[in-house]
Amino acid sequence: MTVKGPAVLFKRPGSGTAARSFDEAFGLVRSELERQAEGNPVFAAHLEMLDDPMLCDTVKDNILAGMSEPEALAAARDSIVSMFEHIDDEYLKARADDVRDIFGRLRAAMTGGTPGGESVIPDGHILVAEELFPSDTAGIDFKALRGILCHKGNNTSHVCIIARAKGVPIQVGADISGIKDGDTVQVDDPLAGRLQSIASKARAAGLKVYVNAANLAEIRAGMDAGAEGVGIFRTEFLFLNRSSMPSREEHETIYREALLACAGKPLTLRTMDVGGDKELPYLPVTVEDNPFLGLRGIRFSLKHQDVFLPQLEGAVDAARSVRGMHPEWFEEGSPLHLTIPMVSTAEEILQVRDILSGIAPDYRSLLELGIMIETPAAAIDAPALAVESDFFSVGTNDLTQYIMAADRCNADVAYLYDPFAPAVRKALEFTVEAAHKKGIPVGICGELASDPRATGILIDLGFDSLSLSRLEG
Numbered sequence: 001m002t003v004k005g006p007a008v009l010f011k012r013p014g015s016g017t018a019a020r021s022f023d024e025a026f027g028l029v030r031s032e033l034e035r036q037a038e039g040n041p042v043f044a045a046h047l048e049m050l051d052d053p054m055l056c057d058t059v060k061d062n063i064l065a066g067m068s069e070p071e072a073l074a075a076a077r078d079s080i081v082s083m084f085e086h087i088d089d090e091y092l093k094a095r096a097d098d099v100r101d102i103f104g105r106l107r108a109a110m111t112g113g114t115p116g117g118e119s120v121i122p123d124g125h126i127l128v129a130e131e132l133f134p135s136d137t138a139g140i141d142f143k144a145l146r147g148i149l150c151h152k153g154n155n156t157s158h159v160c161i162i163a164r165a166k167g168v169p170i171q172v173g174a175d176i177s178g179i180k181d182g183d184t185v186q187v188d189d190p191l192a193g194r195l196q197s198i199a200s201k202a203r204a205a206g207l208k209v210y211v212n213a214a215n216l217a218e219i220r221a222g223m224d225a226g227a228e229g230v231g232i233f234r235t236e237f238l239f240l241n242r243s244s245m246p247s248r249e250e251h252e253t254i255y256r257e258a259l260l261a262c263a264g265k266p267l268t269l270r271t272m273d274v275g276g277d278k279e280l281p282y283l284p285v286t287v288e289d290n291p292f293l294g295l296r297g298i299r300f301s302l303k304h305q306d307v308f309l310p311q312l313e314g315a316v317d318a319a320r321s322v323r324g325m326h327p328e329w330f331e332e333g334s335p336l337h338l339t340i341p342m343v344s345t346a347e348e349i350l351q352v353r354d355i356l357s358g359i360a361p362d363y364r365s366l367l368e369l370g371i372m373i374e375t376p377a378a379a380i381d382a383p384a385l386a387v388e389s390d391f392f393s394v395g396t397n398d399l400t401q402y403i404m405a406a407d408r409c410n411a412d413v414a415y416l417y418d419p420f421a422p423a424v425r426k427a428l429e430f431t432v433e434a435a436h437k438k439g440i441p442v443g444i445c446g447e448l449a450s451d452p453r454a455t456g457i458l459i460d461l462g463f464d465s466l467s468l469s470r471l472e473g
């Protein structure tokens with residue numbers, strides 16, 4: 001898919017992490033607008049919109065539903081903008097831009113920047129950036145964007161995953177030198193707009209079609225569009241942009257909502273996969289020489305059990321509470337499929353099982369415990385890991401980078417980062433065979449599942465499910 005439009009260069013507001021609470025940011029933006037409103041009817045109208053209780057209430061409701069403050073702000077912006085856009089009145093429709101402007105100010109103030117609203121992306125533009133990090137994405141108004149052009153990264157970097165989940169075409173590895181604000185630029189996204197045909201082909205072959213999600217809104221949208229479950233819920237994205245550690249209750253609230261949104265269909269909840277390119281601002285920073293080979297995924301969780309335990313407790317509590325409401329959803333096994341990222345040894349799974357037994361001796365009736373196959377060790381030792389797992393979920397984004405020893409975010413080695421390489425294919429074959437020998441299901445949730453060139457191959461390899469980056473009704 002190719003889209004064209006005027007460029008807007010990305011400016012990272014403030015530190016990119018939550019430097020001010022929503023309430024503090026609100027106060028700051030309010031006083032700035034009060035000052036600007038004198039003698040300026042546009043800003044006076046913005047002040048009125050800011051003071052409309054709907055704005056604060058929507059953000060606060062989202063926070064209560066378990067979102068981090070930046071997530072809550074972004075979700076409130078999206079729902080209020082969409083409300084204006086659907087009004088059948090040209091004047092009111094145009095107010096969507098004012099809403100974006102106000103939310104841009106709030107976001108800038110929350111991330112420690114000035115509350116002047118400079119980070120607002122005008123409608124229909126193409127965002128041009130040298131590099132975008134996962135923590136940048138909460139500040140981007142994806143609805144306003146026509147596309148993204150990025151120099152660094154490749155098709156499975158997290159920003160691509162997020163952009164595609166929101167239906168925004170993205171091109172990475174692009175030469176952006178010399179591009180100025182307002183220049184007409186073009187985005188070529190080889191993967192956009194192909195997901196519906198993948199879903200039909202997979203279903204016709206008897207595979208289940210799941211959806212990938214990073215928040216509740218994406219779960220709801222995917223389920224509304226007919227997904228048979230969630231193939232990966234990347235929970236770390238709920239908690240990256242905040243200044244304090246999520247509590248057991250916060251975890252529980254959001255996972256309960258997620259299970260309810262899936263209505264008895266599988267919710268594959270991945271425990272937080274931090275490390276690599278995803279940092280938690282509320283933990284002391286450890287600089288690693290090789291972060292992608294360092295304290296990532298389950299390695300991080302087992303070392304920082306103060307972060308891991310509340311998540312497991314919240315997941316168990318959520319399953320118990322949903323089982324109380326809908327026992328029929330648990331009759332053929334629990335819909336909560338907990339999956340562990342970056343597993344390399346059977347010992348790691350056993351350690352998680354030990355922790356879960358400590359939290360709830362009956363945990364096996366509350367959840368299935370599976371693993372991501374995304375390290376070469378996990379693929380090669382799949383027969384042994386299958387003994388300790390209830391299911392496998394293959395993460396080809398990482399599996400490819402580790403098998404090919406080619407960084408998934410480095411455009412210079414993108415030619416080596418090839419999920420179709422024979423070495424990766426053999427690992428997939430071996431993993432599926434090991435799972436089926438042990439009688440456990442095996443799905444794929446890496447971006448390869450969303451690549452139309454791979455659908456036939458994945459069906460032939462015998463996968464039980466494909467989890468797509470997005471589904472549309």
Ligand code: PEP
Nearest residue numbers: 374395396397398445446
């Ligand atoms: C993967 O590695 O394929 C995967 C699904 O996990 P993530 O992209 O979040 O690393």
Ligand code: MG
Nearest residue numbers: 374395397398
């Ligand atoms: Mg991964």
